[in-house]
Amino acid sequence: MGVREVHQARLLIVDDEPELRRMLLSILRGDGYADIHEAATAAEAMEKALRLRPDAVILDVMLPDGDGFSLLKELRTFTQAPVLFLSARDEDEARLRGLGLGADDYITKPFLPRELTLRLGAVLRRTYGAAGEGGVIRLGAVTVDMETGVVSGNGPERTLTAKEYALLSALNENRGRIVTVDALCMAAWRGENLGYENTLMVHMRRLREKIEPDPSHPRYLITMRGLGYRLLKEDGR
């Protein structure tokens, strides 16, 4: 199941409150999603998930006929589609963390629309590896094809190494936002951040050489001193 572009993803919203569903629908439509389905109960969610095979599920932890945790278990018997949990209780947080969510994520009510669409986009990109428009990251004249890892538009075409690819996708998932060195080390070295900070700097310098026309005066891949890095958006934010 390949989603070339996150907004093409088929979504299933599961929440028993019709008003909240309507709001989620309008937030997601506003963000560019079009293929959105709704369910009010766990039973209806199972039926729709089986029939429609959504690419991602937005799931309220508390449902009138069961909780989201057991529904996740049932969903997992036939689909690996990522789940974004909605929770209204702090007590859920421990359980959600304890799930070892993997590709899945959770968001605590109340949330801002932007927070929801950011999380959902990140979850989809993590699962389906799509990177923005058509799997391509645009940095001014330079483009990076995230399907092949090929950088073009900056001299001769060059290919990203595995670490550079992991770092760039982590930054791109949070484009416009600061990603801490810890999160970057996590993305590239699977959790061991100790002693990798110098190595991280080396990888970042090499990544800059590939994607920045003038690596010593970067325009997109910005260092946030003492914190991490930020991949600026096209509009410079």
Added chain:
Amino acid sequence: MKGNFLRAAGGLAAGLAGVMAAVIAVNLVLFGFAVSYLSRTDGGRVRVSEYAEALSQDASGAWTMAAEEAEALRGRGCWAMLLDAGGAVVWSQDLPDDLPRAYGPAQVAAFSRWYLADWPVKVWAVGDGLFVLAQPRGSEWKYQVEMPTEQVGFWPVWGAVMLAANAGLLLGAAAFITHRAARRRDAARSEWISAISHDVRTPLSMVLGYAAALEEASELSGEQRRQAGLIREKGEQLRGLIADLNLTNRLEYAMQPLKREWLSPAALVREAAANFLNEDLDGLHPLEVSISPAAEETRLLCDRQLLGRMLENLIRNSVRHNPQGCAVRVSLERQGRRLRLSVSDTGRGFSGEQLERLGRGEGAQDEGGHGLGLRIVRDVARAHGGRARFANLPEGGGACVIDGLRPTRRAGRKISS
């Protein structure tokens, strides 16, 4: 939590004092009843000596009782007799016909202690004879008490010990009940706060969602979008309040234990700083993070959510107090085996009243906040073995220094940050 324990101990002491006061009051009242009852019923008591002294012997050797006493005896339904040294009845008044007119030593010994044919009798020596006074059947209870002398001292001690043991049990039971009631009340309050905040969260999602949508709606005027932005901003403040309320709930009533894990405090600081900078759109509050190499390598056994909230509250506090803008600095360093975290700013600092409230361990109420934020900072620091101090810097601006975060250790191979 220490505050919790002290409160519980205080409640317990108050409960015990109340129970003791009640016990004393009830005992006094009962004692008063007993005294008044005994003094009321004691009037009917017959004093055998008075009647014995009313007997007199004339020249012929015949005995008579003074008329007044004789009348009184009859009025009480008593009878009386006088035995001579040989046990023969030499005088009597109303002596029942079925009773013998002479008594042997064994009979005398028996009735002088107990009863004579079910008549409760009292005796008094008159000369070498014995005066015997019988009260109506069933009117008097007689029992002989005898014990070895060495046991005499045992009974008061036994009584005192039993009293103390019973009082102890009673107080223990009272304390247990008081304690359980306090726990139940805490649990109820905690559940109530959870329930309220749960019920507020979903509607607030809708307020935030639609306000944010209106804020970006191009068909609205600039002023209308600003108004929507204000709704969104206030909604976010409410969201912060609910989060703080829940955390206070967690810390104060200790309903949920801390979820401790070994984490990199440096990573937590960077995460909090990045979160803040990602949201800080106006750029009026530049944030600087400084982490010493030793602190970088330190791992802290801590609750990620609580520590994150503490950092967020400290940074937001600086920002909220300085809407005109100020620089914020977060630093983390090692002090021996412990960690010191400080958040300072170049703004206008705390007011004297705020510092005083914070020093007393209360929240600092101010125009933009609800006062829970810094209280949470203090409680989270304490839950992690540290102590939060608030002060104004000589060069201007406010600072919070958290000392003594423990325990620390050098970074291991594997961390979960």
